[in-house]
Amino acid sequence: TKQRFLDTFELVNVNFKEIFARLFQGGKANLTLVDKANPLDSGIEITANPLGKSLQSLALMSGGEKAMTAIALMFAVFKVRPSPFCLLDEVDAPLDEANVVRFQEMLKEMAVNTQFIIITHNQKTMSFANALYGITMEEQGVSKAVSVHFN
Amino acid sequence: TKQRFLDTFELVNVNFKEIFARLFQGGKANLTLVDKANPLDSGIEITANPLGKSLQSLALMSGGEKAMTAIALMFAVFKVRPSPFCLLDEVDAPLDEANVVRFQEMLKEMAVNTQFIIITHNQKTMSFANALYGITMEEQGVSKAVSVHFN
Amino acid sequence: MYLKNLELEGFKSFVDSTNLEFGNGFTAIVGPNGCGKSNVSDAIRWVIGEQRSKTLRSTRITDLIFNGSSSRKPVNRAEISLTLSNVPAGIRIAGISNTAEDVKVTRCYHRSGESEFYINQIPCRLKDITDFLLDAGISPKVLTIIEQGHIQDIITSKPEERRILIEEAA
Amino acid sequence: MYLKNLELEGFKSFVDSTNLEFGNGFTAIVGPNGCGKSNVSDAIRWVIGEQRSKTLRSTRITDLIFNGSSSRKPVNRAEISLTLSNVPAGIRIAGISNTAEDVKVTRCYHRSGESEFYINQIPCRLKDITDFLLDAGISPKVLTIIEQGHIQDIITSKPEERRILIEEAA
Numbered sequence: 024t025k026q027r028f029l030d031t032f033e034l035v036n037v038n039f040k041e042i043f044a045r046l047f048q049g050g051k052a053n054l055t056l057v058d059k060a061n062p063l064d065s066g067i068e069i070t071a072n073p074l075g076k077s078l079q080s081l082a083l084m085s086g087g088e089k090a091m092t093a094i095a096l097m098f099a100v101f102k103v104r105p106s107p108f109c110l111l112d113e114v115d116a117p118l119d120e121a122n123v124v125r126f127q128e129m130l131k132e133m134a135v136n137t138q139f140i141i142i143t144h145n146q147k148t149m150s151f152a153n154a155l156y157g158i159t160m161e162e163q164g165v166s167k168a169v170s171v172h173f174n
Numbered sequence: 175t176k177q178r179f180l181d182t183f184e185l186v187n188v189n190f191k192e193i194f195a196r197l198f199q200g201g202k203a204n205l206t207l208v209d210k211a212n213p214l215d216s217g218i219e220i221t222a223n224p225l226g227k228s229l230q231s232l233a234l235m236s237g238g239e240k241a242m243t244a245i246a247l248m249f250a251v252f253k254v255r256p257s258p259f260c261l262l263d264e265v266d267a268p269l270d271e272a273n274v275v276r277f278q279e280m281l282k283e284m285a286v287n288t289q290f291i292i293i294t295h296n297q298k299t300m301s302f303a304n305a306l307y308g309i310t311m312e313e314q315g316v317s318k319a320v321s322v323h324f325n
Numbered sequence: 326m327y328l329k330n331l332e333l334e335g336f337k338s339f340v341d342s343t344n345l346e347f348g349n350g351f352t353a354i355v356g357p358n359g360c361g362k363s364n365v366s367d368a369i370r371w372v373i374g375e376q377r378s379k380t381l382r383s384t385r386i387t388d389l390i391f392n393g394s395s396s397r398k399p400v401n402r403a404e405i406s407l408t409l410s411n412v413p414a415g416i417r418i419a420g421i422s423n424t425a426e427d428v429k430v431t432r433c434y435h436r437s438g439e440s441e442f443y444i445n446q447i448p449c450r451l452k453d454i455t456d457f458l459l460d461a462g463i464s465p466k467v468l469t470i471i472e473q474g475h476i477q478d479i480i481t482s483k484p485e486e487r488r489i490l491i492e493e494a495a
Numbered sequence: 496m497y498l499k500n501l502e503l504e505g506f507k508s509f510v511d512s513t514n515l516e517f518g519n520g521f522t523a524i525v526g527p528n529g530c531g532k533s534n535v536s537d538a539i540r541w542v543i544g545e546q547r548s549k550t551l552r553s554t555r556i557t558d559l560i561f562n563g564s565s566s567r568k569p570v571n572r573a574e575i576s577l578t579l580s581n582v583p584a585g586i587r588i589a590g591i592s593n594t595a596e597d598v599k600v601t602r603c604y605h606r607s608g609e610s611e612f613y614i615n616q617i618p619c620r621l622k623d624i625t626d627f628l629l630d631a632g633i634s635p636k637v638l639t640i641i642e643q644g645h646i647q648d649i650i651t652s653k654p655e656e657r658r659i660l661i662e663e664a665a
């Protein structure tokens with residue numbers, strides 16, 4: 024299974040580079056094994072460089088850049104092994120409008136193999152959805168759901 | 175100075191209750207001294223109950239409710255001793271549109287005694303501002319500022 | 326396989342019996358602050374086996390049961406049922422024959438402290454539920470649910486934690 | 496008293512000399528993800544005396560100096576100047592006579608490790624800057640700057656930390 028781990032790691036890494044470059048319209052990203060001699064026990068380091076920026080630690084990235092990088096890694100794993108469903112709670116909160124669109128366009132493609140449920144306040148995100156569930160509290164402290172379907 | 179601490183605490187508490195009730199259109203909030211016998215060394219507990227909801231721990235509050243409660247406490251302290259200026263970085267990210275408006279309307283009042291600088295992606299927040307500073311990166315990796323003034 | 330519906334009763338702010346049906350596409354859940362959206366996320370995490378109170382934003386397990394409002398008394402039981410559709414044949418389901426295509430897992434907690442677990446209405450243990458879900462590719466450990474404010478965790482986490490992602494995908 | 500302007504040079508993504516002028520009202524700073532808005536916040540926190548690298552999102556102090564881009568080489572010095580206007584008379588300013596109404600504090604860091612501090616262009620120590628700002632009601636400890644993603648800290652923090660808020664207000 025060491026070989027299987029390495030194969031999976033390589034696949035996820037290839038996906039990560041490609042998805043990162045797409046979400047950031049360029050730029051380079053990489054996953055590396057901390058301890059190459061012992062892959063099954065090794066941690067995984069991430070390097071990520073948005074387009075035109077120099078190599079620097081992840082800590083310096085902006086709120087929106089960190090969110091997009093995390094999304095890129097999540098999609099990279101899903102392309103190898105899609106989760107049956109995936110619920111995302113307000114992951115679009117730190118994103119500017121252009122990034123919300125890039126994220127949503129990619130999500131629509133991933134949605135072929137994974138059912139996505141997204142909790143959001145963002146109008147743009149809502150416009151990409153197939154269906155909308157509204158949650159309300161008409162009666163104080165009591166949640167109620169109203170479903171709105173569209174294509 | 176023990177008396178001064180207690181007086182300040184009482185003032186902040188009265189403000190907190192009032193501002194919370196305004197931001198939540200009702201509801202009850204309270205600050206309590208953990209160790210009433212030793213106020214100068216005591217920690218401060220917060221209880222906060224949005225309108226119509228039962229008494230429960232702060233942990234159960236929603237993302238937006240926690241942000242509004244934090245804003246209420248911040249304003250409560252500012253009413254006692256206004257900071258000369260205050261910079262808020264994307265504090266409106268978890269708020270729905272109605273809460274952004276309530277927050278901004280209160281901020282305009284507080285802005286009489288405190289200069290506010292708000293970093294935001296939110297169109298509604300921008301509409302409340304007196305002036306706008308746009309930051310761009312036309313040249314990759316290099317920040318540049320463009321000022322837009324309006325009343 | 327996909328999540329067909331989620332039934333909630335007595336769980337956090339969902340005191341009344343509520344049935345959320347999800348199509349096999351991309352659904353957005355919307356509503357004002359504090360109306361209960363993240364509680365839906367907590368419900369799914371709880372029924373698929375999440376045990377840690379902190380990650381369900383509760384300090385005690387009884388925080389999961391509806392504890393009243395200005396117009397309602399508290400109740401004494403929280404119940405969540407999650408139905409998966411198009412379940413592949415051959416997944417072990419604790420000795421329950423997988424004849425139907427839909428599999429419903431149910432988790433119940435009483436204020437008195439008792440827990441109940443069911444698969445397709447038949448009593449079972451929590452382990453039976455988590456074993457079945459693991460075979461189906463669902464677990465609290467993988468990227469099934471990203472909590473509010475936690476999207477950055479994947480990249481701020483320790484290198485060892487990221488290895489788990491690759492292990493689960495392998 | 497208010498923040499009149501902020502000058503940045505060589506600080507994080509602000510390699511070119513930049514002067515931000517803030518009116519005494521309510522200013523919004525906007526722009527796409529990663530363009531440098533929070534770097535402005537870091538600049539203010541740093542010049543008013545923030546020492547902890549972690550809160551400036553850096554791992555080493557040299558992270559604060561512009562470290563290059565695809566079109567620019569790194570530079571060797573970061574400098575931030577903050578000008579306060581309408582400074583009340585009588586605030587101690589390290590033996591520098593407060594004749595003008597504006598007080599400008601400057602902090603400089605060289606890649607070689609040297610730091611420089613100035614008040615109204617006159618060299619001083621960091622302590623002179625922080626003492627002056629403390630008298631003026633500004634410090635990294637009070638609610639002057641709320642970092643991105645940290646608004647909830649006030650209510651999730653320990654009870655002892657909240658007491659500091661009251662102490663500073665008293």
Ligand SMILES: Nc1ncnc2c1ncn2[C@@H]1O[C@H](COP(=O)(O)OP(=O)(O)OP(=O)(O)O)[C@@H](O)[C@H]1O
Binds near residue numbers: 230234236239336364
């Ligand atoms: N056991 C419980 N009984 C009754 N109400 C509860 C219980 N647990 C949580 N709540 C209430 O549920 C509300 C939180 O709901 P939730 O976190 O789902 O909101 P949300 O829709 O995600 O909001 P936001 O957009 O701000 O994130 C809180 O107001 C809380 O008081």
Ligand SMILES: Nc1ncnc2c1ncn2[C@@H]1O[C@H](COP(=O)(O)OP(=O)(O)OP(=O)(O)O)[C@@H](O)[C@H]1O
Binds near residue numbers: 084506
């Ligand atoms: N020392 C440095 N040299 C060059 N660039 C730097 C340096 N430190 C940080 N940066 C860059 O600054 C950018 C981050 O800027 P900042 O956090 O201000 O963005 P932001 O406008 O707040 O974005 P968001 O809306 O996503 O929060 C990162 O892309 C980072 O690479």
Ligand SMILES: [Mg+2]
Binds near residue numbers: 236237238363364473
């Ligand atoms: Mg929520």
Ligand SMILES: [Mg+2]
Binds near residue numbers: 085086087532533643
């Ligand atoms: Mg930012």
